[in-house]
Amino acid sequence: MNEKIADRSMSQTVRAQLALRDMVLSGQLRAGERISELQAVDITGVSRTPVRMALVRLEDEGLLQAIPSGGFMVKAFSERDILDSIELRGTMEGLAARLAAERGVSARQLEPLKECLGDIDQLVQQDPVSVDAFSSYVALNARFHALLNELSGSSPVMRQIDRVAALPFASPSAFVMAQSALPEAHQILVIAQDHHRTVVDAIENREGARAEAVMREHARLAVRNLRLALRNRTHLDLLPALALATASVDK
Missing domain, CATH: 1.20.120.530 (GntR ligand-binding domain-like)
Structure with missing residues (x-):
């Protein structure tokens, strides 16, 4: 049962990651724009834990940057x-x-x-x-x-x-x-x-x-x-x- 829950969570993480990445790369989310966990939940329809993991993955990819006040910001690129x-x-x-x-x-x-x-x-x-x-x-x-x-x-x-x-x-x-x-x-x-x-x-x-x-x-x-x-x-x-x-x- 725990294994199934983990698989479902991973699937939701990937779903959220792909949805948010597409919004950044399609220009719907612009450089400098802040994204909170709650906003990402609303956008993707995925619960907070997998959304949090998705945001961290997008930070690893270099698309987002964590900000001290909480949440993430869409990065600009030189x-x-x-x-x-x-x-x-x-x-x-x-x-x-x-x-x-x-x-x-x-x-x-x-x-x-x-x-x-x-x-x-x-x-x-x-x-x-x-x-x-x-x-x-x-x-x-x-x-x-x-x-x-x-x-x-x-x-x-x-x-x-x-x-x-x-x-x-x-x-x-x-x-x-x-x-x-x-x-x-x-x-x-x-x-x-x-x-x-x-x-x-x-x-x-x-x-x-x-x-x-x-x-x-x-x-x-x-x-x-x-x-x-x-x-x-x-x-x-x-x-x-x-x-x-x-x-x-x-x-």
């Missing part, structure tokens, strides 16, 4: 914060790719990754790429990165990648929709897909250093996408979370 988060993801995904290459993976293990590459190829062949195609790319790109990280065979590495990818603007698809309306959209997708193919080739040939370097460079595409999105400000509505950082990034 340009350095964003760039460091992207660099950290690239470092961790590079490590995952290197481990996969050095430890070796079978042709069967690579099949899902290659199938995913084929699906992405069909989208990249469109020029211009439709908004619907970009939406599909977000899902396929997330799947590619997840499959790639699993090939490392390292639970600790995968856990840390999940943690860093939860940071604002750090996920592999953080800026994909914001770039969809840019003139450079197709070119960026072509470069990203070339990185995807190159890292799979490096893993298949057991070239650890090459695989690691490609994934670190691949993460830096997000930096380029951020700057392009900021330059073309008419499309920032495709990335509401940028309200958390626009002021500092534009300096």
Whole structure:
């Protein structure tokens, strides 16, 4: 019985965590805005204990900051914060790719990754790429990165990648929709897909250093996408979370 209660509490914590994270990243909760436990209970419909745990988890992710008077505040992010988060993801995904290459993976293990590459190829062949195609790319790109990280065979590495990818603007698809309306959209997708193919080739040939370097460079595409999105400000509505950082990034 106690086990069931613990499972239910964990499920409610995750539910509250996802709901509150979505509100921050969608711009419904703005930088500097205070969130109390009671407010979070009202927002999520979850009881106070799991809500308290959810708020602490979001603090660990860097989205919230505990304040001395009680409750939490939505954090703002400097340009350095964003760039460091992207660099950290690239470092961790590079490590995952290197481990996969050095430890070796079978042709069967690579099949899902290659199938995913084929699906992405069909989208990249469109020029211009439709908004619907970009939406599909977000899902396929997330799947590619997840499959790639699993090939490392390292639970600790995968856990840390999940943690860093939860940071604002750090996920592999953080800026994909914001770039969809840019003139450079197709070119960026072509470069990203070339990185995807190159890292799979490096893993298949057991070239650890090459695989690691490609994934670190691949993460830096997000930096380029951020700057392009900021330059073309008419499309920032495709990335509401940028309200958390626009002021500092534009300096």
